[in-house]
Amino acid sequence: MKLLRSRRTALACAAAAAAIAALPALAQADAWPTRPIRFVVPFSAGGANDLMARAAAEGASKRLGQPIVIENKPGGSTSLGSAVVAQSKPDGYTFLISAAGVISNSMIKKSLPYKDADLVPVAMVGLAPSVILVPADAPYNNLKEFIAASQKGVGFHWATAGTGSTPHFVSGILETKYGAKLDIVPYKSGSESITAVLGKQVEATSEASIVALPYVKSGKLKALADTWTARISAYPQLSTAVEQGFPDMQIAHWCGVHAPAGTPDAILDKLATAIDAAMKDAATASHLKDIGIEPIGGTRASFAKFVADERARLGAVVKATGMKDE
Template identity: 70%
Template sequence: MAQDWPTKPIRFIVPFSAGGANDLMARAAAEGASKELGQPIIVENKPGAGGNVGSAYVAKSSPDGYTFLISAAGVITNSMIKKNNPYKDSDLIPVVMIGLSPSVVVVAADSPYNNLREFVDASKKSSGFNFATAGTGSTPHFVAEMLNTQYGAKLIPVPYKSGSESASAVMGRHVEGTSEASIVALPHIRGGDKFKPLATTWTKRLDVYPQLPTAVEQGFTDLQIAHWAGVHAPAGVSPAIMDKLADAVDKAMKAPTVTDRLKNLGIEPVGGTRTKFEEFVTAERKRLGTVVKAAGMTEN
């Protein structure tokens, strides 16, 4: 079966609304991998419950190699946060990393804050700032809780269905700020009339926007996190099929036409092997697990 696979279209399930980093990286991977595999890859959005609706859907799907999840940080931390998670960690198997979009802390363009230090200090002096997230356990949620637990900020996480909705909340002045993926934030930053960037939470400055300092440079040495997207399979999918898909995504992420386009959008293509992605997921679950405990990030 693995030798003949795929013989029909494959589905990538995005557990967030269209327009966010997870969705945009999924579409780039689908486009490149479908060329390698010779079959269409259809991207379907199933948002809700911090990624749980789409994740549970894939976890319970037939392990025939035609339905995969586009995973993110929340997918691997939901089991720590939600008391009644609809799937177990073992129900979803890491296949391959797609890429990562460095996170950017942003406020409205007319906000009085010009860097992350000013924003955090001002939150401490107020009753707290509302901070948009893409749901419980999403990357922006972790950014907020890292700033709260490690640096004394007073940020109140406000969940939305996707990064694009969070971005709209900032522009509409419904919240004071958010941490958004560079691919979503940069178009609004470059225009200059919608977002003001305060810091990138990645390990280095953005190649496409080098004037923005990192959080580390501003004294937040432990605030290092990005929006990442990978592929997970429902338990039971043939290892040979997962290897074949991993190889196709890896090749797609190394194709110059894809890498140039993604880097211009602020995305770092990664790809790699199943083993590398498994190691990443294990390490990230352990690292973020400490934040979950420190912040008491639990919900029913």
């Protein structure tokens, strides 16, 4: 009996000690934030993810009562900025503005300075559907005609923004699922890819709606399809690839927020709630939609599901194409 009592006493003491140890963390989460927050953007300033990050930062900052500072750290197909956040203290003051690379890098790169598990999903910000672009005078007007034309002769040259970029995944789906005959030409950025299409060095590319729409609306390029599941708010006359009969063509330039693993759940919940409110703000949503971005927001759970689904989608393309970043 004494031994049993001793064990019970020991267990009770251990539980009490654990509860006491957790108090500082709970108090910290309850008070958070008490100083400026940093959003690390793994892209250069001015692109789709940077613009979405700034809109999220502005809206969330108002609701959290602290400034949110944007820090651009491009390089390594987003792995440079991702590593900075993965290796940061999980105290709720450093977050990653994440994109598809946070999922696909570990699939296509030989090595990374962090593990996938070092970053956890917090909130969805928004997305910019990818738009398939061809020269304005191209003889095809939809995706079916484009694929059929590519199957003749040597095929088409397709510009990407590098291995593992969204245009690379778009081309992979077109090839492995729908039989397009494409020769990949990697460039350093989406703007270089668009320049190549304008100059007819390549037959096609795809690019985020926020970048693509000005060229389409001005008549400089022709849009064949929107690659997401819904039409673009700023250009609803463009049908989706799904509507055109290509159900597996579901990919976009998305923007979310990830945190270093170990960041208290209470902090993650607060940030997710603030970002969701920012994306549902009428003025913010209207501004983003006008420039070709679809605000999303949502809960931590909904973003975690999106990330899991995206991992499955992109993983299947990597496997089918043998995509590797040498």
